[in-house]
Each structure stands twice: as structure tokens, then as C-alpha cells.
Amino acid sequence: DTGVSQDPRHKITKRGQNVTFRCDPISEHNRLYWYRQTLGQGPEFLTYFQNEAQLEKSRLLSDRFSAERPKGSFSTLEIQRTEQGDSAMYLCASSPSETRRVIHFGPGTRLLVL
Amino acid sequence: AQKITQTQPGMFVQEKEAVTLDCTYDTSDQSYGLFWYKQPSSGEMIFLIYQGSYDEQNATEGRYSLNFQKARKSANLVISASQLGDSAMYFCASQPYGGATNKLIFGTGTLLAVQP
Numbered sequence: 381d382t383g384v385s386q387d388p389r390h391k392i393t394k395r396g397q398n399v400t401f402r403c404d405p406i407s408e409h410n411r412l413y414w415y416r417q418t419l420g421q422g423p424e425f426l427t428y429f430q431n432e433a434q435l436e437k438s439r440l441l442s443d444r445f446s447a448e449r450p451k452g453s454f455s456t457l458e459i460q461r462t463e464q465g466d467s468a469m470y471l472c473a474s475s476p477s478e479t480r481r482v483i484h485f486g487p488g489t490r491l492l493v494l
Numbered sequence: 495a496q497k498i499t500q501t502q503p504g505m506f507v508q509e510k511e512a513v514t515l516d517c518t519y520d521t522s523d524q525s526y527g528l529f530w531y532k533q534p535s536s537g538e539m540i541f542l543i544y545q546g547s548y549d550e551q552n553a554t555e556g557r558y559s560l561n562f563q564k565a566r567k568s569a570n571l572v573i574s575a576s577q578l579g580d581s582a583m584y585f586c587a588s589q590p591y592g593g594a595t596n597k598l599i600f601g602t603g604t605l606l607a608v609q610p
Contacts, residue, residue, distance in 0.1 A: 411596065413597065413598070415598075420602075421602060421603075422498075422585050422587075422600030422601055422602050422603050423539070423585070423598075423600050424600075425597040425598070425599070428596060428597055430596075435596075436596070436597065469537055471539060473539075473598075482529075482541050482544055483529070483541070483589070483598055484541060485531070485538065485539035485540075485541075486538075487536070487537065487538045488537045488538065488539075490537065
């Protein structure tokens with residue numbers, strides 16, 4: 381049984397470039413979450429999928445951010461025209477849909493925008 | 495909206511001693527879950543322990559126990575017999591059940607340093 385995986389683990393990019401991150405949840409977990417964590421802070425919610433449907437989006441998710449989960453399996457998070465303020469750890473998590481179920485996190489993608 | 499407060503930015507504990515990390519939450523939801531996660535320097539969020547709002551007994555997982563006081567809206571984490579490998583950031587989080595949202599809300603974390 382593999383956990384949540386994320387790719388890449390690290391990404392350095394120049395301001396203005398587009399980046400895309402991938403998350404593979406635990407198999408059969410139909411809930412998938414994206415979080416962003418900046419230095420010294422707790423993770424902040426970005427968006428949530430139930431299967432392929434994006435059910436909730438944070439106001440943190442500006443127009444430059446888009447997330448997809450085609451076919452309800454893996455998910456991608458794209459940031460267009462990156463800014464230095466986008467530098468953060470991007471965490472993906474998954475869980476079954478029943479309540480009282482643990483939400484498991486992936487190792488994260490650390491983004492640095494120069 | 496839910497809010498999690500962790501008032502201890504950092505703590506020291508001697509190896510083999512017990513330590514309590516504080517967490518209070520503010521919610522109007524009747525049903526919710528409370529979680530503790532450990533985040534070592536590598537960055538991965540590691541699940542430690544879960545408490546449901548209707549659970550009558552405090553949760554325990556090995557050396558971790560959750561001191562749940564519903565009336566006080568507190569969910570403190572107790573780590574017994576601290577080990578050097580316990581040095582990490584610890585986050586308390588809550589998740590409402592039955593409403594429109596399913597997101598975890600995190601506190602700002604407590605940095606624990608275990609001293610030999």
C-alpha cells in the first residue's frame with residue numbers, strides 16, 4: 381500500500397514561468413485536497429475534490445491557479461505566471477469519503493520562484 | 495468558521511519525559527474531527543492521532559494521547575517518554591462534518607525540541 385505521492389519534490393523556476401505539480405492519492409481515496417504552506421505557518425487550504433468534481437476553492441486560489449482531477453484519480457495543480465510570493469510548500473492529501481477517516485498527506489512539492 | 499489556536503510557538507523537553515502540546519479550537523459545528531500531525535524538517539505531514547467530537551474516550555496511539563475536553567474546546571496532545579526523533583513541528587487541525595466544507599483547518603504549530 382503506497383501513500384500519497386507528489387511530483388516533483390522540488391521546483392525552482394523564474395518569475396513569470398508556469399509550473400505544474402502532480403499528486404497521486406492513495407488508491408480508492410475519492411477525496412483529494414491541496415494545501416499551501418509558507419515558512420513558519422500551518423498549511424492553508426487551497427481546494428478540494430470529491431472524485432473528479434472540484435467542490436471547494438479557497439480565495440487564496442487566484443486566477444493564476446488551476447487544479448484538475450480528471451477521471452477522479454491523480455490531480456494536477458498549475459500556477460501560471462509565477463510570482464515570488466508563490467514560493468511555498470504545496471501539499472496534497474487524500475482520504476476516503478466517509479467521516480472519521482484520516483486525511484493522509486503526501487511529501488509535498490517545495491516551490492522556489494526566483 | 496473553525497479556528498485552531500496553538501499558543502506555544504516552541505517547547506523544550508528532556509528525553510524520556512512527557513510533554514503536553516496545547517490546542518484549543520473554536521467551532522459552532524456539532525460534529526467534527528480533531529487531528530494532530532507531526533512535520534519533521536523534511537516537510538512531510540505525518541498523521542499522529544484522531545479524536546471525534548462524539549467519542550467519549552480520549553484517543554491513544556502508542557506514546558501519543560489526546561486530552562479531549564469538549565466543554566473547554568481543547569484537544570491537547572500528550573507525548574509520553576519523549577525521544578530525540580520527536581523533535582519536529584506539531585500541528586493541531588480540525589475538520590467539520592456534515593456541512594458544506596470538508597477541509598482541515600490548521601493551527602500555527604508548535605516546534606518541539608527534545609534534549610538529550
